[in-house]
Amino acid sequence: MIVTGLSLETLSILVGSVVALRALQLFLDFRRLLANIHHLPGHRTILSSSTVLGRLLPPTPLLILGHDHFWLLKHGPFAERGLDIISAVACWPKAMGSMLIADVNVIKDIVWSRGERFPKPLGQYTVLTFFGENIIASEGNEWKRYRKVVAPGFSEKNKRLVWDATTQIMLDLFDTMWAGQEEVVVNHSVDLTFPDDVIPLGHQLTFKDALRTVTQDLTLTILVPRWAMGLTKSFRRARLAFDELHRYLTEMIHERQESKDEEDNNDLLSSLVSANDNENLSKGEVRLSDSELIGKLQFQTLAEHDYITTAHALSFAFALLALHPDKQEEMYQHIKHVLSDGRIPTYDDMPSLTYSSAVFNEALRMFPPVCAVPKSSAEDTTFTLTDVNGTLKTVVVPKGLDLILDVPGLHYNPKYWEDPFAFKPERFLGDWNRDAFLAFSGGYRGCAGRKFAETEGAAVLTILISQYIISIKDEPQFAGETYEQRKARVLDARSMLTLAPTRLPLVFRRRT
Known part of the structure; x- marks a missing residue:
């Protein structure tokens, strides 16, 4: 018993010593990192938000920033510190730091930088390679190849087709x-x-439902083993959606491979299939199997599909118009003026339907699809900017540090957007700071599908508002709420693969 007691005591001392040494090491690394960034003011937490645990936990002061902190805090942390670059440093599981940026000139310098000064930190995109390598989780020559493949799908001809198809739908x-x-x-x-939301023969879900469920449950699908996906109803639904999306894309690929109609071979899917043909492969490139091609297409579909980007933006636009009937009426009168004979708008009318585009842009400004754009510093550098008092400041950036383009911080920065929390579509009707608008990222890595999203958004809003009035659905349980409470409720959002409304009940009433 004495020997056992001594052994347990010794073991506890050893464990305690290891824990203490590890804590000391973390503390020293934490202090060293702060010194390397010259103690730039910002967030200090125990846990890093970039870990799996960090993505699951809610924001907790001093413990963790949380996955949604960019959206929840917006420009607040920058305003508190009087500078549009702040730091975020955590000490566990190791000392990790980043700079959050909401200054337009610094962001311009980063996104338009030639060479490899500010590459993507590809390690942060590992989760996105679950379906295979793709344009978003790539850099350098690999990214250039992907861009070359997808670019033909976003032609002017196809933008016109997007407008026509949207109008018909x-x-x-x-x-x-x-x-x-x-x-x-x-x-x-x-x-x-x-x-067109019908379930085809051989399927159990519509394409849209499969895509939406996979989007919502992407983290679940990646973290939960395949054998465990049948344990609960939500797991089974996610597994079914994943299988259905895979089946749909397999059918789409085979259809394109067999298609001889040139009119059907000008879209993004056809570009990917064509680039995989033996005669189109560059020297040294290996032809992808159908499974690998589906993997690439599956993520490309999730990343670029209109449902994810445009549908959520349109949902927020509907809500904002419903909450601001004066703006909705202004939009309606503008549409009537452009289409004075009551005809159905065509793609050629889009340049004149400026208010429709302005509403869509304002919804994207207030509810950006992606809230954080990560970069890294490949070399020691500095950024120069002015603080809240107009004093010139120099921020030291050590090599290897993560840089985060804080999109809500930029979009709600009063330096670039007057009264940023107000819904003001008219701010997009005149001159506006295009560098302060990062809804589709920016620079050389800007979203290839931006014009498609803008075209579809303008078409839907124009046609819908020309024939219907949008309002918020009245529900008994919310009968006593104030306007501000209603606004907060219907505009509540959470970040999935993109920012999405939590629940948005609407009424569409036909105009007389």
Whole structure:
């Protein structure tokens, strides 16, 4: 017993010593990192938000910033410290630091920098390679190859096709599913059903439902082993959606491979399939198997598909117009002025439908799809900017430090956007600071599908507002809430693969 007691005591001393030494090492590394960034003011936490645990835990002062802190805090942390570059330093599981940036000139310097000064920190994109290598999780020559492959799919001709297809879908919606109804009520805007939302033979979900579920449950699908995906109803739903999306994309690839119609071979999918043909491969490149091609296409679909980017932005635009009926009426009058004969708008009308585009841009400014754009510093450098008092400041950036372009911080920065929390579409009608708008990222790595999203957004808003009035659905449980409470409730958002409304109940009433 004495020997055992001594052994346990010795063991506890050893364990305690190891823990103490590890804590001391973490503390010293933490202090060293702060010294390397010259103690730039900012966030100090125990846990890093870049870890798996950090992505799951809610924001907790001193413990962790949380996955959604960019969206939740917006420009607040910069305003508190009087400078549009701040730091975020955590000490566990190791000393980790980054600089958060909401200064337009510094961001311009980063996104338009030639060479490899500010590459993507590809380690942070490991989760996005779950489906295979892709354009977002790539750099250098590999990214250039992906860009070359996808660029033809975003042609001017295809933008016109996007407008025409969107117009037809909206008109079909009005003439079929909404026919004979003076009011259409939806409990959540992203669940809005369209005429083409049918389940084809051999499938259990529509393409849209499969895509949406995979998007929402992406982290779940990656973290939970395949054998465990049948244990709960939500797990089974996620597994089904993943399998259905895989099946849809397999069918789409085979259809494109067999298609002889040139009219069907000008889109993004066809570009990817064509680039994988033996005769189009560069020297040394290996042809992808169907499985590998599906992996690339699966992530590309998640990253670039209109549902993820445009549908969420449109949901927020609907909510903002419903909450601001004066702006909605102003938009309606503008549409009537442009389309004075009451005709259906065409793609050629888009340059004149400036208010529709302004509403879409303002929704994207207030609710950016992606809240953080990570970069890294490949060399020791400095940034120069002015603080809140107009004093010139130099920020030292050591080699290897992560840089985060804080999109909500930029979009809610009063230096570039007057009254940034107010819904003001008119701010996009005149001259506006395009470098302070990062909804589609920026610079050389800007979103290739930006014009498609803008085209679809303008078409949907124009056609919908020309024929319907949007309002917030009245619900008994919220009868006593104030306007500000209602606004906070319906505009509540959370970050999935992109920023999405939590629940947005709407009413669409036909204009008389």
